[in-house]
Amino acid sequence: MNTDLLTLFDADETKLRGIVAEALSGADDGELFVEHVQAESLTFDNGRMKGGSFNTEQGFGLRAVAGEAVGYAHAGDLSEAALKRAADAVRAVTAGYAGSYAAAPQRTNKVLYSDENPIGAPTFEDKAKLLQQIDSYLRDKDGKVRQVTASIAASWQVVDILRADGHRVRDIRPMTRINISVVVGDGDRQESGSFGTGGRIGFGDFITQDNWRHGADEALRQALVNLEAIDAPAGTMDVVLGSGWPGVMLHEAVGHGLEGDFNRKKTSAFAGLLGQMVAAPGVTVVDDGTIESRRGSITVDDEGTPSAYNVLIENGKLVGYMQDRQNARLMGMKATGNGRRQGYAHTPMPRMTNTYMLGGDKTPEEIIASVKKGVYAVSFGGGQVDITSGKFVFGCTEAYLIENGKVGAPIKGAMLIGNGPDAMKRVSMIGNDMKLDTGIGNCGKGGQWVPVGVGQPHLRMDQVTVGGTKA
DSSP: OOOOGGGGSSSOHHHHHHHHHHHTTTOSEEEEEEEEEEEEEEEEETTEEEEEEEEEEEEEEEEEEETTEEEEEEESOOSHHHHHHHHHHHHHHHTTOOOOOOOOOOOOOOOOSOOOOTTSSSOHHHHHHHHHHHHHHHHHHOTTEEEEEEEEEEEEEEEEEEETTSOEEEEEEEEEEEEEEEEEEETTEEEEEEEEEEESSOGGGTOSHHHHHHHHHHHHHHHHHHHTOEEOOOEEEEEEEOSSTTHHHHIIIIIGGGBHHHHHTTOSTTTTOTTSBOSOTTOOEEEETTSTTOTTOOSBOTTSOBOOEEEEEETTEEOOOBOOHHHHHHHTOOOOSOEEOSSTTSOOEEOOSEEEEOOOSBOHHHHHHTOSEEEEEEEEEEEEEOTTTOEEEEEEEEEEEEETTEEEEEEESOEEEEEHHHHHHTEEEEBSOOEEOOSOEEEEETTEEEEEEEEEOOEEEEEEEEEOOOO
8 A cells, every 4th residue: 555645535645734734823833644544353262263354444633732731633535625624723722922932842763563464364264273282282182271362463553753844754664473371270169261362563473383382371371370379478578570560550550650641730649759769779670662563663653753761760869751743842851752642532641651660680589589478470461550740550360479588379459559769769689580471561640542562670678568368
């Protein structure tokens, strides 16, 4: 397909540029955001194909920014008439306002992923066959398997951003993902395990037999561990977090609180703390949208700003926030390449990309050995955070008791409860094994979902509140 999205309108580019320039005259900032998305998903559940879908969507959003006000109009129709209607609508915020239009973002020649569309290859039939193979492989492997769900999803997004000053940026973003979940049972008891992987890559990398078998084995291993698990104790205890996906706790407990809009409005638990210690010495947290092929990476954000390696907390001290263009301007700071939106029907806002903690100098073995009695949390389900208070809660999907420095029985029903700024000060040991998650993260904010990455090394946190199920 033609990836020059402006040619899909029924008017030439010169005319479109004129309408955008006129609509944004007197505004501080704003842009025309044009998007074309293709998406495909297949789900195989309990021995049969449960769902297959393919859809294409395209449209534009026109935004005018005047101080703290935003005028936004969008349409699924790429026509001159629709753009003119949108221009009339957004002009309402600039009526009587005389802003000076902000300078365009810097350009980048960095390319972090291929522009290849992953939907066409392998074929729909081949993908369906693969899901069937995963199902029979797991059922043959262990008689305790009662249910298998496997799914494949891919998308291909083209964005074209045009500013009133004529600055234009295009980005083509592939995405693929595979998910496997297994339910195992013994008598009346049933437990589940899951594994997922993905990124801004074609399918070729992870539908090799070795890769999907590793994923299936991992989902089954987790389910069988949970089948043996005992009820989690409750109370205050030392906790060791595993590396990789447990970084989702960092994402929730700290990441959201460091997004620019919450700090400008002073609704974040971290508001006003720039330059102060907000975590234990040794804790360095970054948001990095520039890692090749990662799920959370973006060559440019949805305002056209190149993504960046942004240090948020350095050696325990708060040194930066994640910013889109509007918040950066209102706070007298620089845009950091974190202006993201779900699609053309949404306005951009400050969002994370790949957020992780840098490694320290301890081995995972040393960290576990240092705990007399506590919990080892290897994997988490979802978590929730209240931005204003910083309070969070997380459910563990794989966790173990630690007794006298050794990993003991698996436990189920463990919840980690705490407060973001306080929890970061409880980090007492940092592992040397920093790793990113396997490429499954999604993040919700203000009703919009975007793909993200998380990561961390093994961590010891002292005296954390654990909610358990043990009577």
